[in-house]
Amino acid sequence: MFSKTCKYAINAMIYVASLPIGNERASLKDISKAINSPEAFTAKILQALVRDDLLISVKGPHGGFSINGKASEIYLAQIVDSIDGNLLFTGCALGLKKCAEEHPCAVHYKFKAIREHLTGMLHSTNLTDMADRVNNGISFLKY
Amino acid sequence: MFSKTCKYAINAMIYVASLPIGNERASLKDISKAINSPEAFTAKILQALVRDDLLISVKGPHGGFSINGKASEIYLAQIVDSIDGNLLFTGCALGLKKCAEEHPCAVHYKFKAIREHLTGMLHSTNLTDMADRVNNGISFLKY
DNA sequence: ATAATTAAGGATATTTTTGTCCTTAATTTA
DNA sequence: TAAATTAAGGACAAAAATATCCTTAATTAT
Secondary structure, eight states, X not given: OOOHHHHHHHHHHHHHHTSOTTOOOBOHHHHHHHHTOOHHHHHHHHHHHHHTTSEEEEOSXXXXXXXXXXXXXXXXXXXXXXXXOTHHHHSOTTOOTXXXXXXXXXXXXXXXXXXXXXXXXXXXXXHHHHHHHHHTTSXXXXX | OOOHHHHHHHXXXXXXXXXXXXXXXXXXXXXXXXXXXXXHHHHHHHHHHHHTTSEEEEOSTTOEEEEXXXXXXXXXXXXXXXXXXXXXXXXXXXXXXXXBTTBOBTTHHHHHHHXXXXXXXHHHOBHHHHHHHHHTTSSBSOO
């Protein structure tokens, strides 16, 4: 479904979004600890998220990463699209190059509904929703 | 979603299921041509499907692969499970090792509905359904 | 200014997935 | 029986995904 890279990215974004007001920035070390991910690899992912304007980074002591803009306006779909590309949203489930209504793969129509269900969820779930639940101990970012 | 291997497997199974009565067997060469897949790689996949009792193979002239049992009783879910394993059905969307109701990942509940939708489809779509549509020119196995 | 801290990014390594090649085994046809 | 055909399977290769290491650049605190 999602690549491992993308899973790390989603959990990392939620973690940063879950930080308290006044301390909205976390270091690479904090983040990879919070989501139990390999630090150096996570660094690459965070760099990509910064390049894609989903995070802002600051170097130096007390530097780190923070959400670019409002967490309530960042949706899962943006993270997935940024890391895994739009293939989950537009690619053919059975790998056909030119899968389309006029040339559909064997699961085209059945899959269409599922894809819409999935993308609908990704486009309607924002970071604040998820961060709040993490802060309330309702959901978890690791283990 | 599905691995490339799994996509080949699904299309291959549909192709074999689409063969006319009295000629229900296709060679590796025929199959990989019909689904436009790399021949040697497809051989490995077919071997796995034979080992998993989804296909029957016969060596020698006019040998090849045929569906083991009734195509109408083989569901997409079996193929996916055979090739990709049950992670699509049971794994955590965000990669948590012990994701569960009492320790859910950030998308656990939202994802649950989608997973059920997907697995419902996979468990209710059989090879005959799909093969018929291919035979009627309604859907396609390549390009 | 200097030292300490932290992200950026290049190079490289490891693992997994995808793919190829070749020999062997089984079966059929002549 | 011999030759031809086709799948099985081991060994290997290439590509992609995942992961590490190290140096540089930026920022902050002393």
